[in-house]
Amino acid sequence: MTPWKRISEMDVEGALDELGTSPGGLKEAEARDRLEIHGPNEIEFKKPHPIFRFMKQFQSLLVYVLLTVAIFTAFIGEWIDTAVITGVVVLNAIIGFIQEGKASEAIESLQKFTESYSTVIREGREMRIPSGLLVPGDITVLGAGERVPADIRLIESKNLHVDESALTGESVPVEKDPSTLREEDILRGEFRNILFSGTLITEGRALGAVISTGRETELGRIAERVKEVDVKTPLLEKIDEFSRTITLAVVSLAAFNFIAAILFGYDAVLSFLASTSLAVAAIPEGLPAVLTVTLALAVRTMAERNAIVRNLPSVETLGSVTVICSDKTGTLTRNEMTVKSIYAGEVSYEVEGVGYSEDGYITLNGSRIKEPPEPLLRILKCGLNCNNASVADERIHGDPTEAALVVAAHKGGVRERARRVDEVPFDSTRKYMAVLTEDGLIQAKGSPERIIGMCSHELTESGLKPLEKDELKDRIHEMASEGMRVLAFAEKRHSGTEIHDEDLTDMTLLGFQGMIDPPRPEAIEAVGKCKSAGIRIIMITGDHAATAGAVAAELGIETSRVLTGPELSSMETHEITKSLDDCNVFARVTPDHKYTITEILRENGEIVAMTGDGVNDAPALKMADIGVAMGSGTEVARESADMVLADDNFATIVAAVSEGRNVYERIRRIIYYVLPTSGGQALIILLSFLLAPVSPTFSASLPLLPLQILWINMFDGVFLALPLVAEASDESVLEKPPRDPGTGIVDYTFIRKVGLVSAAMAISGLAVFYIGVSRGLDVTVARTVTFTTVILVHVFYLLTARSLDKSVLRIPPANRWVATGIIITVTVTLFIVYVPGLEVIFRTSPFPSEWWGIIIPFSLTGLLSIEAEKYIMGRLKHE
Template sequence: MQLQTNKAWHHLEPQDVIGSLDSHQTEGLTSSSAQQRQVHFGPNSITGQQPVPAWKRLLLQFHNPLIYILLCATLVTFFLREYVDAGVILAVVLINAIIGYIQESKAEEAINSLKKMLSSSATVLRDGEKKTLPATELVPGDIVFLASGDKVPADMRLLECRDMQVDESALTGESVSSEKHLQLLAADTVLADRNNMAFAGTLVTYGAGKGIVTSIGDQTETGKIAHMISEAKALETPLTRKIHAFSKLLLWVILALAAVTFGVGLLYGMPASETFMAAVALAVAAIPEGLPAVVTITLAIGVRRMASRHAIIRKLSAVETLGSTTVICSDKTGTLTENQMTVQKLLAGSHSYDVSGSGYQPEGDIRQQGNSVSLSDNAALHHLLVSGLISNDSRLKEQDGRWTVEGDPTEGALIAAAMKAGYELKQCEAEFKRIDTIAFESDRQYMATLHRLDAQHNLIYLKGSVEQVLARCTSQLTADGDTEALAQDAIEARVHEFAGQGMRVLAFAMQPVEQTENTLAPFNAREPEQSMIFVGLQAMIDPPRAEAIKAVATCQKAGVRVKMITGDHALTARAIASQIGLQNNPGQQTDDLEALTGRELSELSDTALTEVADRVSVFARVAPEQKLKLVTALQSRSHVVAMTGDGVNDAPALKQADIGIAMGISGTEVSKEAADMVLTDDNFSSIEAAVEEGRNVFDNLIKFITWILPTNMGQGLVIMVAILFGITLPVLPVQALWLNMTTAVFLGLMLAFEPREAGIMSRAPREPDSPILSAEMIGRILSVSTLLLIGAFGLFQWSQLQGASIEESRTLAVTLFVVVQSFFLFNCRSLTSSIFSTPFNSNPWIWGGVSAMLIAQLLFIYTPVMNTLFHSAPLSLNQWLLMLGYGVVVLLLVEAEKAVWRKRKG
């Protein structure tokens, strides 16, 4: 089989395509030839992605340096017969793994969703006869018939088309149906402009056609997207990168300290077994066992909060990634815009009018310079709206409060404009009964309808491109119903003005005819003449969402750059970007938005593309693979990239981005499965809310890490000092585990419920390469660790000097950690602001956590069972007062240190 299926088919004449594929236009392929090609090319289906086995997904939950530390600690403590210690550590590891597995158990189904886009059957010409076959049996060279409502089963070069329009928005991002023709196109024509082709998975919305299959399955444009999805690498989030780096550093620090402890003990002549146990105690004490669980639970809390703000998180790590986002690459159609064409400007009787409202919902009105308009006083405006309403084959329908169009989006916009002015379709159709129609065809560029006015008169309405309509007009209708000479220059100037705002402009004309004339024949006969009466213009656009304008402004204020990447035309994209308020890259001299097309991008080198991706804010007529390249280029500049979209063409970039955001209502299943987050309201403003929640999650994680590390470091220092001075260990391994787990769950976890701090969206995003802890936080951790060392070691020694038992002294040291960490918890509610400026009742969980910790510690101290298990002993009131006093001192010292940092920052 020598067929070449990778040619620029849009650049070949139909007969050349047929010859290249060894087919026949009127006979099609023979059954035997089709069978041979099926063997050679395989089925017309997209190769699915092998799902990750459940056991492997579960094991991957343990692939983390911190988890490795805990597993090693479990084994060591188990072999040393410290079964309680081993059981507690293992329980933490298993809980963490189960939570992660449940949250991320959904297998990637993006490519499998793509399979559903291909139609199940197709009408094919085989052996000279029309046959209905399963779409999977199509092969290159098959002749396929298409009709309105059909899903295109494979990529094909069109051989015939009659008034054929195809909705390709899911593939190209184009908001208006593509009008098909047979003309030859340049070899470098971008995908969205290949109007002599039909692509797999798109929908025929109007007309009919016939084409020859040029590509099937994985070789179709949809199949290529599937391949790009499978090639896109799952990236680590900023948090996971930092946690992994932090865990590795912690691993080496703990091992080094344990080794030093073991070596010093041997030097002091201590028994090897006792010294080894002391080293294990240090390691267990220094490991923050609660960290993995609390990180996971904190992210899960963020998931719940985001769900209440219309953002469904599919992967836990996406929560934090949003907070670190530096660039949002947004699709235009349906994301920043309504994805509903809307008439915004009218020209009738030499006057311009504004149409309020957006989308297909018939709410709004028509105004001139802010004033309401009376339609009874303006004949031109009346006929302009009526012609748009009834010279129309589409319909609007309302379902669950949402208005949608059945048919062409452009015609839906015309219906909505007339309904806003108070016209009713049924009433107008009854008044102007349609007799006949000249259907729209791409080479004709207009549609005409004949309507009965009365017993003697009919009326022709004409709508179409400005050039074709004006070419048939010699006069224009005035507001009072008279006619005057056609002011073509003035009309064309207004057309240029509307087009400059990114609007699509349709022209309308009319012609009264005698009913005795033969329906449409006289009109057809007069086409070359200029005898029509120009009625006016309707200019429409897919308008930006009002919420998106506000959300974009908030994101840009927060230092998050917003870029538009769309398959739509450059002029339209730039106009929408200006209305939304997109800004150039900081540092650019000009205020004019720069927009680049996919063709211009294809001519750039990789280095130039990286520079352009960072600089330019609007990219139009972009192919799916270029969206992917732009996201990758931004990531190469250390940006944390969020990508929004709703179409199949967005799926590869959604998967490649640090966080992919799909639209829940208008989005395809493919985009949803490729994304990390789905917006249930399709509203860009929900992204702003999600970014806000993401920043809060990251803040709360940093607060928790800042809070928990002093406990572990303090315990490690206490044990090291005891070894260095040859003193009995103040804290046993099992007591360290009790301390680590209970304080993490009852105290530290409560920080996950901290509300957002004021001004969270006024600060710049965190630098992607910045360390997880700032110098200020490291200093605080060291200072509090030192205070814990002084307090715990000091009280332990003081208690021994007072003649207390070793159990009582150790209980005193352990409880001091609990008391100080309880006070320090309030310091950590804000890492910068004063505790006295933070509302005490804004997080009731804090008080509940402190109360629960107190109860647990009282059980640890005063119940015989706990005394036996953890080698603890009851404490006196005086000992409690000493610990509480020390806790207050630590709280005040930390607040003083925060005040110094605030003053230093100005």
């Protein structure tokens, strides 16, 4: 049992003895000793050292293979090759390091750096100290508007209400008092004598003893649990799987090539060099860098839309989610109580508008009420006068429920408060609040059951009538079933200058006001878009079941039922799994329930996103494939998330889903472009060895050298593959279902396209090399012709690779970066072929101009083969 649970069952005196303190507080020496034992009252999120963050960028199987090749090339003295391969790997790591560093800076900019202070009593004196110096046993003084700095056992309180939404998800502030808890209170999860770290006091004052600080608080316990969870994103899993496939293929081909070369009688060093060439050819050296840049550009796009991505793969992951588990309060809703219905004078009125804005009117059957009838006017006045909150410029001071009553009164034209003479404050025993105004009127508000019990009559438009309690109960039930929190209002005349509990009898019932934390308008639209995108929305909240159900209905989240936390606690894991088939709303849940639901969904093969802003969301945020936190939420939530929404706008998630799906399509296009080109070069080396026994042309020399292949792969990746990132986004991407999470990058379509283009490139390269040598060209010149042909095969293939299914003639010529990349590639290639100074580096030599007549036709093979494939597959698809 956690310390605060045990201490909640003790009386005040017993709790103070347990904590080794007294109402006069600790002595300074004792406080210093306890600070030494328990440490500062802080929850530290250990940031990885920049060196470790940089080294993390090398964690890729493809990178490991490239580094191995670099070591071997250095061993045989090919230093230029070694330098280029090493440079490629380091450049890729630098790009990833810089992007993740920018994301970390953006997250840190959301933190509030102002140090908080707490009022404590030490050695009988009240003083202000930094909250970080609080220790167990400190006596603290707290008031409205302050954030609770530690877990605290109440000693004294007056009209104390605390907003625990950051911890529990419940939007309505809860009342607290120092009374000892009974066993049934604990079973219900009601710890009213405990203040939890990170919660906010909305009303009243309190004196309490610190139970736990820092990591030992409930907030700290959740933060520590978050550190234990490590989830790999689907993209990283797919890239790892893809890398293993490529690595296995490369190693197998290189080994086969080396063995074949030895068997054919080649020199061992030449055989090894050729096998290295094959490995360099087959490995898409530019792919990691291109993928990193693709994700980095998506990160920048998301940042412009107020979504800060903390690690690069997360932007794609959100595009692949199948389920979004969302908190309600502050995420799907505005976290602003709003009066939506008023029952007065036996008439039900609707209230327009949301939150603390005064935009909107009170209406009856859709028509605005310009002059409120007497019963409506009096209930609005009662709500305004029996109230300690204030609202200015949509900002509130005081309890959110009372602020909602102020706004409702203003919408009805009631703005002037009567001067207060006396007050009976609200507490959990009374369940009501009452005031006496200077005109001799007692006005009261509170729970419907309590207020109705004080009344003998009800005000109607025609005057007073005796209470009909059954009819009123039906009205209350009707409002509560719509998820509203219902308050009742009453008044009576009084001749004295003070009021007491016994004065509140024989009152006149004015009616009821029903309020709710309304959904964000943009969230309703976002939920609709997620539906069309085939993404399931599950609401997981700590609020009441009726409220959760009503909000879900308004948002458009369909569910067979609303399951509560106590019901989940009584269920076995397999029962929870079954309930997830058709239940999309969970209410009154604990952090453990949220974690369990997310874990079960992932085990069932779903790609899960979790949104939230409270401490209670953190474990599930970390467990989910991608956690999405609100920028204004708790630090624990932000540190646990993969993505932070700076504008707290749920609709931003829809933009992230769209961007994520388009990122995957871009990545798929890039891989479909890069891999065939690498495969073709590998085939050139492999086939040249296999042809060596039957053709002297290939027995003497290689058609391409490792450095030339490496240059083609890297230059191609930057100037030809990278422009594919700029292809226009598919606007209909949210009208399609999520892709199957089990689908890998390598599929039948991938193999078909890679095979066709690889074969076409290999045939073109080998053919021009053979023709060149046969016609008397020097080997270096013939190799240069092959080098140029391979590059131009890439160039022409790029034109059709912009779309996986559309013909090159049907692809809109809107991507100017493709044309730019082609111009740069052709220009640089001409420089390499014809500028004498570059032949030393690239080992090339100029060839006669008439050879362009041979190069160009052979360069079209990749384009023509894929165009034929698209045509045939298109015909088969429509048959």
